[in-house]
Amino acid sequence: MNFEYSHKVKDLQKKLNTFMKDYIYPNEAVYESQLNQQDRFADVPPIMEELKGKAKEAGLWNLFLPDSERGAGLSNLDYAPLCEIMGRSSIAPEVFNCAAPDTGNMEVLERYGTKEQKEQWLRPLLDGEIxxxxxxxxxxxxxxxxxxxxxxxxxxxxxxxxxxxxxxxxxxxxxxxxxxxxxxxxxxxxxxxxxxxxxxxxxxxxxxxxxxxxxxxxxxxxxxxxxxxxxxxxxxxxxxxxWGEGKGFAIAQGRLGPGRIHHCMRTIGAAERALEEMCKRVQERETFGKKLADQGVIREWIADSRIEIEQARLLTLKAAHMMDTIGNKEAKAEIAMIKVVAPNMALKVIDRAIQAFGAAGVSQDTILASQWANIRTLRLADGPDEVHRRAVAKYELKKTQDRSGEYAR
Missing domain, CATH: 2.40.110.10 (Butyryl-CoA Dehydrogenase, subunit A, domain 2)
Structure with a gap:
């Protein structure tokens, strides 16, 4: 497996990182401020539509959708590092029209929808109108x-x-x-x-x-x-x-495979940002006569976080590669594994960052508390950890199944 990114992907990474720096990070607080000045469920902060317009102009739109003429034509492996960048901010996925559950719904309509369903619902979703x-x-x-x-x-x-x-x-x-x-x-x-x-x-x-x-x-x-x-x-x-009566489970499997891996990609981005914030914080704060960064336990937190992020990223890339080359069904074990690994990894990294920030880490003054809350839900969303572990164990037991089929049940 060669995980070297193509020139097209590297170019998109550069554009995305620049867009995040110029428009997303500076406007996170603006988004929250505008949201708090209105009925939170009646109106959308104006900055969101402004940012979506800029993303369209920059060609950073519908990057998730590989098969549609309206998408970017990227494979799952291509999309992984881009989705990771978006995952660094809670507002970014929507800006690029790459937010759940719209992404999964658009894929369902693209794969299984009729011409009329696509015209009535897929088109305005792809355009970001609804x-x-x-x-x-x-x-x-x-x-x-x-x-x-x-x-x-x-x-x-x-x-x-x-x-x-x-x-x-x-x-x-x-x-x-x-x-x-x-x-x-x-x-x-x-x-x-x-x-x-x-x-x-x-x-x-x-x-x-x-x-x-x-x-x-x-x-x-x-x-x-x-x-x-x-x-x-x-x-x-x-x-x-x-599609047709009785096709609900077949559609769900087609929808949830990409949805699960997208969650994992975004989660890795959130963990990366938490690690960066932790590294900045511990180099600024001093306790007991030396920087937090010079405390041995803090260095262990940083090292463990880097190791765990890299492990989760590699497993995610492997799953994406398999989805692209042999299909979602054959990659089901890897998809199940990353769905367990990525959220648990990110929760550990974010928890260490919260600890390094002290009281500020559990407040609204940092992104860490909201990150933790969001990612904790992923141990339940799209199937709880226990279901995915059960599936992985089942696949593993099948490898050593005897002729009587003892472990097939």
């Missing part, structure tokens, strides 16, 4: 096993009727969020993995109620938000179904 959410998790179901999902999608004539409650539909709080991809059960009598379907539900449809937005460790993540949504006798045209 935003979207993904409604899969349910409050009354252990959603780490998606076969537990109970929201119903019932065919009635030329329509589907949706009933159920979803929560943690990230992005649904945004006033620009116009569409949700809803996963539900359309045939409870079908084989286990053929019972579910995905369907497009405009959020202004009668019967759709956003009950509340859910904070993460006290952060409301406005205007994006994570919503609990109630679907009561919601009727949408049958043409809103994506």
């Amino acid at each position: 935003r979207s959410c993904f409604s899969m998790t349910e409050p009354d179901a252990a959603s780490s096993d998606a076969t537990n999902i109970q929201t119903s999608i019932e065919r009635v004539g030329d329509e589907y009727v949706i009933n159920g409650t979803k929560w943690w539909s990230s992005g649904a709080g945004d006033p620009r969020c116009k569409i949700s991809i809803v996963m539900g059960k359309n045939d409870p009598d079908a084989p286990k993995y053929d019972q579910q379907s995905m369907i497009l539900v405009p959020l202004d449809t009668r019967g759709v109620t956003i009950k509340r937005t859910l904070p993460v460790f006290g952060y409301d993540h406005a205007p994006h938000g994570h919503a609990e949504i109630e679907f009561t006798d919601v009727r949408v045209p049958a043409s809103n179904l994506i």
